[in-house]
Amino acid sequence: MHVVVFTRSTPDTAARVEVGKDGSVTWGDAAMVVNPWDEYALEESILQAKNAGGKATVIAIGPEQHNDALKHSLAMGVDEAARVWDAALENADSLAYAAAAAGAVKKLGDVDLVILGKESIDVGTDQHNYQIARKLGWPMLSYVSKIAAVDYSARTIKVERLLEQGRQIVTSRLPAVISVMKDINEPRYPSFIGIRKASKAVIPEWSLADLGVSLPPTRTRTLRLMNLPAREGQVEMLDGTPEEQAAKLVERLLEEKVL
Amino acid sequence: MSAVFVWIETFKGNAGPTSWEALGAGRLVADKMGVPLAALVFGENANAVAAEAGQYGADKVLVCDDATLHGFRLEPYAALLAKLVTEHQPKAVLAVGTTRGRELLAAAAADTDSGLLTEVTSLEVQDDGSIRVVRPVYAGKILSEAAGNPDGVQFLALRGRAFKANAPKPDAKAEVTAVQPALAEDQIATKIEGFEEETGTVNLTDAAIIVSGGRAMANNPKEAPAGTANPEVWKAQDGFENVLKPLADVLGGAIGASRAAVDAGYIPYAHQVGQTGKTVSPDLYIACGISGAIQHQAGMRTSKVIVAINKDAEAPIFKLAHYGLVGDLYKIVPALTAELKKRLGK
Ligand SMILES: Cc1cc2nc3c(=O)[nH]c(=O)nc-3n(C[C@H](O)[C@H](O)[C@H](O)COP(=O)(O)OP(=O)(O)OC[C@H]3O[C@@H](n4cnc5c(N)ncnc54)[C@H](O)[C@@H]3O)c2cc1C
Numbered sequence: 001m002h003v004v005v006f007t008r009s010t011p012d013t014a015a016r017v018e019v020g021k022d023g024s025v026t027w028g029d030a031a032m033v034v035n036p037w038d039e040y041a042l043e044e045s046i047l048q049a050k051n052a053g054g055k056a057t058v059i060a061i062g063p064e065q066h067n068d069a070l071k072h073s074l075a076m077g078v079d080e081a082a083r084v085w086d087a088a089l090e091n092a093d094s095l096a097y098a099a100a101a102a103g104a105v106k107k108l109g110d111v112d113l114v115i116l117g118k119e120s121i122d123v124g125t126d127q128h129n130y131q132i133a134r135k136l137g138w139p140m141l142s143y144v145s146k147i148a149a150v151d152y153s154a155r156t157i158k159v160e161r162l163l164e165q166g167r168q169i170v171t172s173r174l175p176a177v178i179s180v181m182k183d184i185n186e187p188r189y190p191s192f193i194g195i196r197k198a199s200k201a202v203i204p205e206w207s208l209a210d211l212g213v214s215l216p217p218t219r220t221r222t223l224r225l226m227n228l229p230a231r232e233g234q235v236e237m238l239d240g241t242p243e244e245q246a247a248k249l250v251e252r253l254l255e256e257k258v259l
Numbered sequence: 260m261s262a263v264f265v266w267i268e269t270f271k272g273n274a275g276p277t278s279w280e281a282l283g284a285g286r287l288v289a290d291k292m293g294v295p296l297a298a299l300v301f302g303e304n305a306n307a308v309a310a311e312a313g314q315y316g317a318d319k320v321l322v323c324d325d326a327t328l329h330g331f332r333l334e335p336y337a338a339l340l341a342k343l344v345t346e347h348q349p350k351a352v353l354a355v356g357t358t359r360g361r362e363l364l365a366a367a368a369a370d371t372d373s374g375l376l377t378e379v380t381s382l383e384v385q386d387d388g389s390i391r392v393v394r395p396v397y398a399g400k401i402l403s404e405a406a407g408n409p410d411g412v413q414f415l416a417l418r419g420r421a422f423k424a425n426a427p428k429p430d431a432k433a434e435v436t437a438v439q440p441a442l443a444e445d446q447i448a449t450k451i452e453g454f455e456e457e458t459g460t461v462n463l464t465d466a467a468i469i470v471s472g473g474r475a476m477a478n479n480p481k482e483a484p485a486g487t488a489n490p491e492v493w494k495a496q497d498g499f500e501n502v503l504k505p506l507a508d509v510l511g512g513a514i515g516a517s518r519a520a521v522d523a524g525y526i527p528y529a530h531q532v533g534q535t536g537k538t539v540s541p542d543l544y545i546a547c548g549i550s551g552a553i554q555h556q557a558g559m560r561t562s563k564v565i566v567a568i569n570k571d572a573e574a575p576i577f578k579l580a581h582y583g584l585v586g587d588l589y590k591i592v593p594a595l596t597a598e599l600k601k602r603l604g605k
Contacts, residue, residue, distance in 0.1 A: 013534055013554050017400040025401060036535055095369060121534060124396045125377050127365035127416075130333070134369035139448040140333050142362050145528075158452070162529060163358050164464060165270055166456040173448040182535050183528045219374025219408045223391070226402045235567075237583045245584045246594035249566065250602050252582055258468070258543040258564050259510065259603065 001054025001152045004105055005045035005078065005115045006132075007038040008060050009069040010122040019225045034069045037117030039187035040180045044147070045115050046077045047185065052152050054112075055079045059104050061089065061097055067203055074198035075190030081201065086208040088215055091222075096215040098131030103211035105136060112152060114177040118143065126179065133177035141172055145183040150174075262297040262319065262347065263289040266340065266354040266363060267312055268331075272304030276465045279315045279424035281353045281360075281417055284382065286316045286425060291384035292350050295319055298433065299343065301336060302328040306435070313433030316425045320433045325440040330451045331359045337366035338441035344371050344412055351390060351407075356416035357464065368414040374407050375414040380421040380561075390415065398534045398557035419464050420540050461513035463530065468512030468543045469562075471532055472503050472588075474519035475548025475570075480589055495525035502589060503547060506596045509605055515539065515559075517549045533558035547588040551576025568592065 011017060015030030034042070042058065049056040057080045058073040060066035070081040084100050105111050114136075119126035126142075133140035145167070146160040155174040160167050162181050190198070208215065238248040253259050265285035268278045282298060289296035298317035300308045305324035312320050321343060327335045336359075344352060344367060352367070354360035356377055368375040379392045388409030395418075396403045407413030463469065476495035479502070483490035499514065507514050515532040516525070532539055534557040544562035548569060549555060556579055559565070567580035568588045577583045584591055599605075 011397070013398070013557075014552075016553075017397040019401050025397065093374065094365070095372065095374070098369060121398050122396070124394070124398065126361065127368075127375055127377055130362040130365040131369035134337070134366045140362065140366070141449070142333075143358055164275075164462045166454060168451060169453040169455075171450050171452055176448070181528070182531075216372045219372075219411050219413075220376055221406050221408075223404045223406055225396075226393075226404065228400070228402060231579070233581070235577050235580045235583045237572075237577075237585065239585070242586060242590040242594040243598070245586065245591055246598040249582055249584060249595060250598045253543065253564070253566075254602070256564050259599075 001049065001052040002108065002111045003045045003048050003054065003056045003113045003115060004108060004111050005041050005056060005058050005073070006060065006101060007042060007058055007069045007073055007117070008035050008062055008120060009033065009066050010035045010120065013121065019227050023224055025225055032065065032068055034072045035117055035120050035122070037119055037121065037182070038069070039117070040182055040184050041115045041117040042073050042076055042078060043185045043187040044180055048113065048115070048147070048150065049079065052150070057082065057108060059084060059101070061085070061100050070203055071198040071201065072190060074201050075194035076188055077194060081203050082206055083203055084206045084211065088208060091218070092215060093218045093220050094125060094128040094131055096218060097128045098135050099213055099215055100208060100211065101128065101132045102135035103208070103213035104206065107206070107211050112174050113150075113157070114138070114175070116177065116179040118179050118181055129177070129179045136177065139172045139176045141170060141176060141178045143181055144178045145181045147184070262295045262349045263292065264297050264299055264344070264349040264352040265317070266299045266352070266360065267308060268355065268357060268360055269300065269302055269304065269308055272302070272308070274308050274311060277355045277357070277419045280420070280422045281355045282312065282315050282317060283424045284417055284422040285353045288351055288353070288382070288384055288390065292388065294350055297321060297349070299340065301339060302331070309433065309435045311427070314427040314429060314431050316431070317433045320435045321438050322435055323438050323440055327440050327442060327444050327447060330454075332447065332449050332451065333362055333366055334447050334449060335440060335442045336363050337370065339438070340367040341370035342441040343438065344373070349412055350388065351413040351415060353415045353417060355419050357419065361416045364414045364416045371412060373412040373414050375416065376405055376407060377416040379415050379417045382415065389413070398554075399538070399560055400557070418540070457529070461511070463513045463515060463532070463537050463539055466513035466539070466541050468507070468510045469515045469532070469539055469541045470503050470507040470510065470512050470545045470547065471515035471517065471549060472499055472520055472526070472547050473517035473549030474523065475588060476503070476520055476525055477523070478548070478589065492524050495520065495523065498589070499526050502592050506545070506592055506599070509596055509599045509603065510543070512543070517555050546576050546580070547592060549576055550574045551579060
C-alpha cells in the first residue's frame, strides 16, 4: 500500500503580506511554514500508511525553498520525499502543476491513494487538487473530514465529506485522490529524532523529462498584484450602558440598510 | 452555439440562494460579448429549475435530469460539462465557487485543457474578448488582477455573494434543450451512501448576516450544573445556544466562530470562519468576544458592515470594524437581541 501526499512551503499565516514597489509580493522576514492545510494531509498519510503496513511518500512541486516543507514532512514521519521542478513550471498555472503532479504519481507507479490539503493558502486555490485527479483519471473525494474505512484488498474507500448543507457519506474505488479538512485529525509535531533524520535526508529532484510529462499550455495570466484599498472611514465606537449601546447600534444598522 | 455557460447549482432539486449570482455575472459577460447566455441545470427537478433560470435571465437552458445526476457527484457532472464544452465551445463557463462549483469547474477545465480563474470578486470583458478579473490571494491580504485567454474557453469560479443576481421576471422564458448524460452508472467509481443534513441552521457561506463567537464565549456568567465534566465547555456551548443563537435568529443569520472556540470544543468546525475555516462576506458580521487575529480576518474582512463587541478596547478587531462596542458580550448581546425584537417588531 502506497500513499502519496503533496505539500508546499507558504509564508506563515501571521505574515504581513504586501505588494512591494516593484510589484512583487513580499512578506518581510516572516518564516516559511508548511502550508497549514497540508499538515492534516501529512498526518493522515502517516496514519494510513501505518494502518495498512504500507508507505507514504511526500512530493512538492516547486523550487528548492519547498524542501523545507518536505523536511518537515519527513520529520513528522513520512517515509520518503521528492521534489519536482523544471524551468517550464515557472509562472505556469494550476493545470501545469496538476500535469506535473499526476506525472510524479505515475512515476511512483504503485500508488493507491493521493492525499492533499484542502487548499494552498498563498495562491488561495484548490483547483490543482481536482485537476490532479482528472489528469490521473482517478475519482476525487474532496473536503474529507473522516476516512470511515479503507479496504486495500477490495480496493475501496469510504469517507465523510463536509459540504455546505451537512455531511455526505461516499464510497469510491481505489486508487483515488482525496483532499482533507482540518476536522480529520490532530497533526503531530515532528519528533527530535525525526528532525535529526530529516536534516540529513537527500531529496531527489525530478524534472519534467524525468516524469515524461509535457505541459498543457498556460491559459491564464497574472497581470499585477495589488495591495488592498485602504479601509474607508474609522471605527465608530458606541458607548453607554449595554442598552444604550444596543439602541445606538440598531439605529446605525437600520440606516445602513443591512437588516 | 457560441455562448456563455453558467452552471446552476441545485441541492435536492432546488437552486440555492447564491445560485443565481453566477447568472447575473454571466449576463454581463454575454451582453458584452454579444452572445446568448445559456444556463446548465443537471440533476433532479432540472426542468423546474430551468424554467426559473429563464426568469433569472438565461436565454437558453441545457437540462439533464438523469438518475446518475441525482445528488452531485464530480465524475458524472464533470464529464457532462466537459462534453458540452467540447461540443459547443462556449466563450466562457461560470459558476459560484461553492464546494461543488469549484471542483466541477476545475475538473471540466482540466478535461478540456482550459484556463480557470477562481475566487473572482469582479470581472470585466476586454475588447479582445479576454476576461480580466480581480481575485484575492494570500488569504485576502493582497489582490491579484488576472486574465483568461480568449482563444480558449475561459472558466471562472466566482466568490459567493460577490455578484448580484438579476431580479426574476415572471414572464421571461428560456429555450430549454434536454441533453444526454456523458457517463452511465457503471462508469462511475463513487456512490453516495448517505447525507446527514444540518437542519435548522443557515448555511454560513450563503448567509447575509453572521453572528460569531470567540474564546470569550466561555466567560458566561451562568453556572454549569454541578458535576459537569468540563464547566468551561458547558458555559461556552450554553452561550452559543442561549445568547448568540437568539440574536442570530432575530436577524435570520447564521452562527460563526473563531478557531479558538472551535479548537476548545465549544462549537463544531463547520462554523469556523478564517484562514483555515470558511471565507464569508455577509452584509453584516457581528464578532462577539473575538480578538481579530489576522487568520480570523482572512475569512471575514470583505463583510460589508462589521460590528465588534469586545471588552478590550485595544483588541485588533476594532481596527477592522465599522462599529465598536466595548463591554461584556454577555450583557451587550442580550440587550441587542431585545432591542432588535422591539425595533423589528418580532
Ligand atoms: C495556521 C493557523 C491558522 C489559523 N486559522 C484560523 C482561522 O481559520 N480562524 C480563526 O478564527 N483563527 C485562526 N487561527 C487562530 C488565530 O491566530 C487566533 O488564535 C484565534 O482567531 C483567536 O480566537 P479568539 O479571537 O476567539 O480568541 P482570543 O484571541 O483569545 O480573543 C478572545 C477575545 O475575547 C475578548 N473577551 C473576553 N471576555 C469577553 C467578554 N466577556 N465579552 C467580550 N469580549 C470578551 C478578549 O478581550 C479577546 O479579545 C489560526 C492560527 C494559525 C497559526
